[in-house]
Amino acid sequence: NRFSRNVLRIDPNLVPYLKGNTFESAASIVELFGGTTVLTSLTWPKITNLSTYRIIGAYYQQNITVNSGVTLKIEAGTTITNAYHNGYDKLIVLAGGTLAADSTTFTGMNIVFSGLQAKANITSTVTLIDTSITAQNGAQVVLAPTLMTSTGNSSLNSGDRLGRLSLSDLSRVQIDGGKLLMNDLSFTTSQSVFVSGGELSLQGKSDLNLVRNASLNVSPGRTLQLAGSFLGTTTNSDEFSPLGTVLFKGATNLVPLSLEAMSRDLGDKPAGMNHNFAFETLSLGISTYLMLIDASDNSPSMGSEAVYVNTLIVPRGSTLNLNSLKLYAKSMIVEGNVIGTVTQIVDTTPTNVNLDLSTIPENQPSGTAIGLLTTKAPNSDGRYTYSLVSGEGSQDNSGFSIDGHGTLFTTTRFDFELKNRYSIRVRSKNQYEESCEKVFTINVSNLNDAPVLYEIESTAVRAVGVLMTPVTSSLRVYDQDSDYWTGATITISQNYLHNQDQLVFNNTSKISSRWSEETGTLKLTGTDTVSNYRTALRNVLYHNLSSSPNLLLKRTIVFQANDDRSFSNSIARELTVLPQSDPPTVSGFTQLLTFVKGATPLAVIPNVLISIPSETGLTSAKVSISNWQAGDRLEFSNSYALQHSFTEDPANHTATLSMTGFDVLDHYQKTLRSLVFWNVAGNPVTSVQRNFQVSVCDFLQNIGSGSQAVAVSDGNAKPLVTVNDSTLLTYRVNSPAISIMKNALVTDADSYYLTSLTVQITSGYQYDSFGKDTLTFANQFGITSSFNQLTGLLTLSGVAYVGTYREALRLVKFSTSGSRVSTAPRTFAVIATDDFMPSHGSSLVALRTLSVTL
Missing domain, CATH: 2.60.40 (Immunoglobulin-like)
Incomplete structure (x- = not known):
């Protein structure tokens, strides 16, 4: 077994044959397949130097189990890792089993102690990285060896014989139905300890996170330094909530318990005090001596340090020494001795909010009071402030406001026909920043909206003579909540002359009229639609009965309508009587x-x-x-x-x-x-x-x-010929020829050129043995001429500029000669033709008349 970089993969079936094996090479790795169970009562095979145990397998959550009577011993410097999966693989220590570790690091693991006598034998610092430790099913895990000296650690006193559990990254300690004992618990960023139905016992100085309703036991002779954050508790004074129960027991008067206040100030609560911490319940055990000590971050000489608790319990034979701190409690059972002053706080915690009135009639102005808010609490002596807050049911908050006395007001005008139910969310808060919230429904009640008349003419109507004259043609009407009207009155209110003035209406199938000569009032009655009443009011006529009406007095005619419940506004127009007039x-x-x-x-x-x-x-x-x-x-x-x-x-x-x-x-x-x-x-x-x-x-x-x-x-802008001369044109028979169009204008909007121009004597033309009329043009400018003696038509032809034809027309001359020339006026008709394609366009005829004298 002596090779470098050893990797040993252990199949579960081979575990019984691994007794006593030793791997001595650096960086040796032992890989345990999922499902491996340690069967022998001996210790796990020893691996020297820095080595790693890996738990591997084909699926998530692979388990290595330590059975009862078996010890899994992990040598110093060894790392237990989750080899290939993101899910937490489990190292399970069953009842009677033991996990022995020395300077061991667990990474990505879930270490579970399950059942009575499931043990942990920690001989040195254990580091957990992204790893959780769970004690369950009554397990009592002791992380507190008595024969280990740890020095050089700033959180430990020199000479203390303590073990240490270090949590980093996202690790946590979970206690669920079991009991976890340790001398020291140290946390880094984002760490937490969860106590849910179990028990945690600390014997050293620790930073600690507690959830509500947890139980904390502090052993005799130890000081618990609360210098970290509290789970479920923030340092924002507006959202402060106390911790769970803290129970101090097991101490004697000779060896007092000490609670050192080290956490950050949580703001004013109550009576202007700065509180280092707060508890739901602070309870002393039998014959317990507890001293509250103010830490170095705040000086008690300032007189503003305090502890806040909902419930204080000091049983007979126990002593609570406040040591210059102040303690405030909502409720307390004090049968023992208290050194210092405990102030009982009246419980004004708001439990419900009431609004005496929640209905407002429609159409009320902004700023109308609706009702008064009040708060229900165990004690009614509290001072409460009210505010509109966001959250479920707050969608209509913008339409309301609350003053300093708790009166709810509107900030806008409400219309029943548009919307009649509004939802607001109200918060009641006492002087200790305790609050409750409630959603209210504000109802808008319906009122009858009166008819409205508007937009009548601002100028006076003018009635002529005895003719019927409509009083208005622009009057408009409106009704928010009624489709039908039942009547209207039209009155001559000023300068009414009963022997002259009269208002007339031609009855319809549903609206009838009655004229009162005495009062000058025309009354319309009958149920009909709003639009039909608008037409009826526009068809009211003024009639003056006199053949000599009073033209000096200006009459005022007033309109008013009504539905079946209320009358509209009044609107008026003045009327002036005029005599017969000229036509338009x-x-x-x-x-x-x-x-x-x-x-x-x-x-x-x-x-x-x-x-x-x-x-x-x-x-x-x-x-x-x-x-x-x-x-x-x-x-x-x-x-x-x-x-x-x-x-x-x-x-x-x-x-x-x-x-x-x-x-x-x-x-x-x-x-x-x-x-x-x-x-x-x-x-x-x-x-x-x-x-x-x-x-x-x-x-x-x-x-x-x-x-x-x-x-x-047809698309061609035709030429335009204008005589441009209003003087009388006269010619004496047998005189030299004269120009007949010397000031003429010729234009064309879309053509530069003309192709021809004709001048014809259309009236009075003579060409016989007694007299001969002639039109002449001396060919020039590229324009040639021809004169038809039978028709009296002079034709100028040739493509030339429009301006050139204008000059040519001005040079056309007329003469007549003979023994018996007619003196009938001659009429000259001029037509110009452009070069527009595909078809030429001709101007309208321009005419000029010439007088002939002998």
Whole structure:
């Protein structure tokens, strides 16, 4: 067995044959297969030098078992590791079995002591890395050899004969139904000891984590130094919770127990004291002497150090020496002797929160008080503060607030129809930072929401003569919780003249009216929908009965509606009576608009302006279109819901758009401005202009009108010829030829060139033996001319710039000669043709008249 780097894998079936084997090479490794059981009563084979035991196997949680009567001895410097798995493999020591270790490191293991007499014989420091020790089923594991001296350790006194259990990484000691005894327990970061139904006995100085309801036994003559953190306890004074029971027993008055306060301060609790630690129960055993000693981190001379306990028990024959510290207890049983002062705290721990009122009517203003919060506690003398806190049931906290007296207020206005139940979470806290929380439901009760009238015109309505005039056309209505109204009143409240003024309504199937001449009130009754009452109020008419009405007094007309439970607000409009007026005027038209094939719809009268001297509004408008052709289309935006109709007569090439219904001028004007025209034909008719005749009718049946011409182009912007001369053109017979278009303008929006231009004498032309009319042009600019004596047509031809043709037109001259020349006026018609492809475009005819004198 002498080779270097030995690896020995032990099959469970070979264990009986391994007695007395020795492996002496450095770095020797013994690998134990899962399921191995130590069968012999002898010690495990010795391995010298630094070696490792590995537990291996094919599955997680491989177990090595130490049976009763067997000792598993691990030599100094040996490491027990979990070879290949992340799960904790177990080293199980059964009842009567013994684990003997000397300077051993356990890594990734779960060491289990199970049953009575399961033992651990530790002769030196044992280090646990990511390893747990569990004592269960009544096991009593003693990690406290008496014949070992450990020196040079700052946590131990020189000369003490103590063993030491060192925990690192995530290791822990778990006691479940067993008992673990040790002289010293030392922790590093994130370590803990769990005591759950078992017992832990410490005989040295240790940093210790305890869970609630654990039992801690301190042996006589030992001091427990609490210098670490407490499991289940934080150092935040707002969330402080005490430890479990600490029981001190077994001491005599000659050898007192000492409890040294070394933990961090936990804040003010109670009465402004800084507490080093707190316990649920602090109990002394029979004939126990316990002295509380303040550690070096705080000076008792400051007078602010204290211990806080819920329950203090000092039995007969025992002594508690506070040693200048202060002790506060909620409840206590003191039959023995206490040296120092114990102050009993009144138990004001909140156990429940109550709210006397939790319902608020809807529509109350922000800041309305709802109810008063109170707290239930064992003793009612506590001082409590209340706050809204997050957590389950806190979703509506933002709508509420709590003042310093515990009154719950709203921070917004609640509407029953939108939401009628709100959930809040309230915390009650006493002066010792103890608290409880409760969720409350706040109910919003339903109230009747009164009808609302709004948006009536701000200007005075103008009634003309004896005509019926609507009082309002814009009044709007609203009701939050009612779909039906039962009535309304309309009253002439100021300057009512009973022999002139009258309000009129044409009854419907569900709403009837009654006029009171005495009070100037029109009353509407009958159950109908809210929208139908809006229509009814808009159909109330003012009528002046006098042929000579009072024009000086301005009347005020007030509207109010009601549902079956309440009345609305009142809303008013002034009314002025006017005499008969002039008809409306319609303006804002342009000379000519052109729609180009394929373009977006053309706004026909975007700037139309309607003026009504009486300012009473309009009753109708009509747009009559002549020369209406196939493919023509008309559209408008009916934003104000005017009644309308549209008719076409293809045979007579006409179309008519009619709008009816009384409305304000602005609504009719905006509707007419929205008119657009376009043509969808493949080959639209371009030879005739469409003429739009616009007429409006006011309340007095007065009519105003205007017109707009629209040309249709097939996509070519045609040339435009303008005479540009309004002076009278005169020619004396047999005189030299004169220019007839000397100021003419010729333009084209999309062509640089023209191909021809014609000038024809279309009226008064004479060419016979008595007189001969002639049009002449001296060929130039690349333009040639020809004159047809039969038709009086002068044709200029040749591709040339538009500006060149303009100069050529200005050079065209007229003359006439003969013995009996006619003095009838001559009319000249000019047409220009561009070079647009695939088909040329010709301008509209430009006309000029010439007077002939002898």
